[in-house]
Amino acid sequence: MVEANRKQQFLQRITERLNRPRPRQVTPPDLAPWDNHSEETKADRVGRFSEEAEQAGAEVRMVRDEQSLRKLIDSDLKKDGFKKVLTWKETAPLLEGTEGIQVCIWEPDRDRMAQLREAEQSDVGLVRAEWGLAFTGTLVLWNDEKRGRGRAVSLLPPVLYVVLDADHIASRMFPVLKKIENKNKMVSCLNFITGPSRTSDIENDLSLGVHGPGRVQIYVVEKAGV
Amino acid sequence: MSIEQQISRKQRPPFHDRTKEAIEHPFLQKAVRYTQDRLRGGKKRAEAEIGNWEEWRLKAEAIRRHTVEHLDVYLDQFTTNVENAGGTVHFADTSQEVLDLVTQIVRKKEARSIVKSKSMVSEEVDLNHVMEQQGVEVVESDLGEYIVQLADEAPSHIIVPAIHKNRQEITRLFSKEAGKLLSEETAELTAFARKRMREKFLQADIGITGCNFGVAESGSVVLVTNEGNARMSTTLPDTHIVVMGMERIAPRWRDLDVLLTMLTRSATGQKITSYVTALTGPRREGEADGPKEMHVIVVDNGRSSMLGTGYQDVLHCIRCGACINVCPVYRQIGGHAYGGVYPGPIGAVLTPLLEGFEGWTELPYASSLCGACTDACPVRIPLHERLLDLRADEVETKQTPWSERLAFKGFGVLAEHPEWFEKAAVMGHWMGKPLADQEGFLQKGPGPLKGWTDSRDLPIPAKTSFRKWWRKEGKQDG
Numbered sequence: 022m023v024e025a026n027r028k029q030q031f032l033q034r035i036t037e038r039l040n041r042p043r044p045r046q047v048t049p050p051d052l053a054p055w056d057n058h059s060e061e062t063k064a065d066r067v068g069r070f071s072e073e074a075e076q077a078g079a080e081v082r083m084v085r086d087e088q089s090l091r092k093l094i095d096s097d098l099k100k101d102g103f104k105k106v107l108t109w110k111e112t113a114p115l116l117e118g119t120e121g122i123q124v125c126i127w128e129p130d131r132d133r134m135a136q137l138r139e140a141e142q143s144d145v146g147l148v149r150a151e152w153g154l155a156f157t158g159t160l161v162l163w164n165d166e167k168r169g170r171g172r173a174v175s176l177l178p179p180v181l182y183v184v185l186d187a188d189h190i191a192s193r194m195f196p197v198l199k200k201i202e203n204k205n206k207m208v209s210c211l212n213f214i215t216g217p218s219r220t221s222d223i224e225n226d227l228s229l230g231v232h233g234p235g236r237v238q239i240y241v242v243e244k245a246g247v
Numbered sequence: 248m249s250i251e252q253q254i255s256r257k258q259r260p261p262f263h264d265r266t267k268e269a270i271e272h273p274f275l276q277k278a279v280r281y282t283q284d285r286l287r288g289g290k291k292r293a294e295a296e297i298g299n300w301e302e303w304r305l306k307a308e309a310i311r312r313h314t315v316e317h318l319d320v321y322l323d324q325f326t327t328n329v330e331n332a333g334g335t336v337h338f339a340d341t342s343q344e345v346l347d348l349v350t351q352i353v354r355k356k357e358a359r360s361i362v363k364s365k366s367m368v369s370e371e372v373d374l375n376h377v378m379e380q381q382g383v384e385v386v387e388s389d390l391g392e393y394i395v396q397l398a399d400e401a402p403s404h405i406i407v408p409a410i411h412k413n414r415q416e417i418t419r420l421f422s423k424e425a426g427k428l429l430s431e432e433t434a435e436l437t438a439f440a441r442k443r444m445r446e447k448f449l450q451a452d453i454g455i456t457g458c459n460f461g462v463a464e465s466g467s468v469v470l471v472t473n474e475g476n477a478r479m480s481t482t483l484p485d486t487h488i489v490v491m492g493m494e495r496i497a498p499r500w501r502d503l504d505v506l507l508t509m510l511t512r513s514a515t516g517q518k519i520t521s522y523v524t525a526l527t528g529p530r531r532e533g534e535a536d537g538p539k540e541m542h543v544i545v546v547d548n549g550r551s552s553m554l555g556t557g558y559q560d561v562l563h564c565i566r567c568g569a570c571i572n573v574c575p576v577y578r579q580i581g582g583h584a585y586g587g588v589y590p591g592p593i594g595a596v597l598t599p600l601l602e603g604f605e606g607w608t609e610l611p612y613a614s615s616l617c618g619a620c621t622d623a624c625p626v627r628i629p630l631h632e633r634l635l636d637l638r639a640d641e642v643e644t645k646q647t648p649w650s651e652r653l654a655f656k657g658f659g660v661l662a663e664h665p666e667w668f669e670k671a672a673v674m675g676h677w678m679g680k681p682l683a684d685q686e687g688f689l690q691k692g693p694g695p696l697k698g699w700t701d702s703r704d705l706p707i708p709a710k711t712s713f714r715k716w717w718r719k720e721g722k723q724d725g
């Protein structure tokens with residue numbers, strides 16, 4: 022806990038410089054009307070999401086339901102020649118029945134370093150996005166401690182598979198952020214992910230996967246429900 | 248300022264030599280132009296795509312103005328919420344205090360190695376060198392910063408730190424690190440950096456990041472990257488230290504939406520960066536990764552001296568770099584000539600404000616006052632007016648000996664040929680526009696401008712011309 026005095030001293034200087042007593046309450050500027058895209062249909066949003074996500078360098082697959090999702094993931098894993106998959110607990114059921122592939126499940130209680138090493142050696146990470154944002158093709162990942170959703174799963178493996186419920190695609194950040202505002206407690210780590218990890222630091226030449234996954238594959242599920 | 252810093256600043260070659268060096272460096276010139284054009288082009292497309300760009304600018308400006316006007320209230324709220332989420336908050340008035348605070352944490356954790364994600368404030372306080380002197384390894388994890396660190400140089404652009412390094416130089420640096428000869432292919436060089444950095448991340452005791460925005464209502468630290476290095480720095484090490492300028496606050500999440508949109512579109516033209524990460528406190532019960540401890544150091548280091556003055560709006564800056572990408576002076580001299588942490592128009596304004604005029608008297612003159620920076624700024628900071636204010640203040644406080652102003656001549660842009668500039672300024676206003684390309688640079692000048700524009704792109708002359716200032720202010724002192 023910061024020494025109360027130190028903080029007050031620091032804030033007091035700001036108050037003095039601003040040349041007025043410190044207000045008790047302030048109202049931020051009104052940003053309305055802001056969300057002028059709320060009338061779009063779900064189909065519009067799904068379409069826009071896929072377009073934008075692909076433009077950002079992700080691959081998007083549409084699937085009807087969870088059953089076809091399982092099949093598709095299984096065949097993609099084989100097609101990509103992956104040997105080791107890392108996943109959150111809640112997405113692990115999607116990998117039941119995949120043969121010849123090692124499935125590692127992120128466990129909050131297991132040794133941290135061992136798990137990070139394991140994550141580092143996995144070919145692909147599989148997670149579920151809480152939300153999709155149509156206007157930017159963004160995935161919103163909620164690293165909710167209650168569900169032990171490891172941050173490393175979507176970060177360390179070179180490829181990322183993400184499942185997204187078509188009903189959970191919002192137009193842009195604002196409506197989702199509003200839901201966040203209404204939550205009394207923020208999750209410890211909230212990630213907005215748009216396409217693969219990228220850099221242009223070497224002579225302005227684009228290169229993917231310098232730190233995070235170099236490939237992102239998104240499965241948009243029409244009718245969800247595990 | 249630490250002793251080391253004073254020494255290194257003293258060793259800094261004079262402004263005149265720095266600019267001369269840049270102007271005579273052909274790769275740098277080409278790279279700077281290419282980068283400026285790429286980023287500026289991206290921004291233009293992003294502006295067009297969003298449609299009502301000016302409306303967005305107004306909103307972004309309103310948010311920043313409101314936030315800075317009520318900084319005491321929002322900082323109070325932000326830091327209280329960081330603590331409620333389990334983080335530890337520290338306040339630093341000076342760069343020395345930042346160094347002391349980080350040193351304390353490093354000692355307490357018995358840390359041997361630190362990984363860093365781009366943090367401008369830690370550049371301000373020269374954190375890396377001070378840590379290294381204490382035997383702590385510091386690795387910059389942004390690819391561009393890593394390159395610059397291996398070369399033992401300073402970043403030359405706030406978004407693309409290593410634009411001054413060419414492929415051959417990078418290959419040499421990386422090959423030396425790798426202990427074997429690497430190819431010049433971007434993919435191979437990037438792959439090397441990824442592998443090398445992975446080990447560093449896994450071993451590091453502490454991750455240090457900056458903070459793009461601190462959301463007051465939830466106490467969240469928001470980090471914006473394309474590489475994902477800030478995620479690495481906040482997922483693997485056990486301790487996370489945030490070093491943030493005290494003005495880096497957004498009141499609410501809905502304000503963040505606007506500011507983020509403006510930041511990424513203005514910086515690179517992206518609708519959003521690959522990663523935007525919001526961290527609220529350290530890891531919680533039930534999490535196996537993320538830091539066990541989170542320390543947030545709120546830094547003043549000269550910022551509060553701008554509050555309540557005509558320079559208060561300089562604190563509205565969101566560090567997007569757009570002003571740098573349109574600046575004709577930066578185009579000529581690159582980032583290092585500015586000498587400070589922040590290059591381009593924002594650097595020319597901010598550095599003397601943060602550090603005082605002493606040693607930085609030339610910076611407010613490193614501008615042609617063409618106003619392109621002001622037009623580009625997503626939060627509408629009147630940068631060229633602030634540059635003029637600084638010049639006036641310098642004159643008033645007699646901070647500029649005439650000899651130093653003459654040094655500006657070596658800068659070789661406009662002061663070198665005042666007679667051309669004068670003509671350009673007069674004619675420019677009625678002839679300049681149609682001759683300018685779409686980016687606002689004069690491509691071919693008529694008559695007296697010809698010799699000039701054959702070799703250099705000339706910015707459209709500003710309404711308040713440098714020449715006018717020169718006559719009025721400059722001669723008085725001379």
Ligand code: SF4
Pocket residue numbers: 513563564565566567568569570571593620623624625626627628630
């Ligand atoms: S002054 Fe404006 S344009 Fe320049 S970096 Fe800051 S926000 Fe961007």
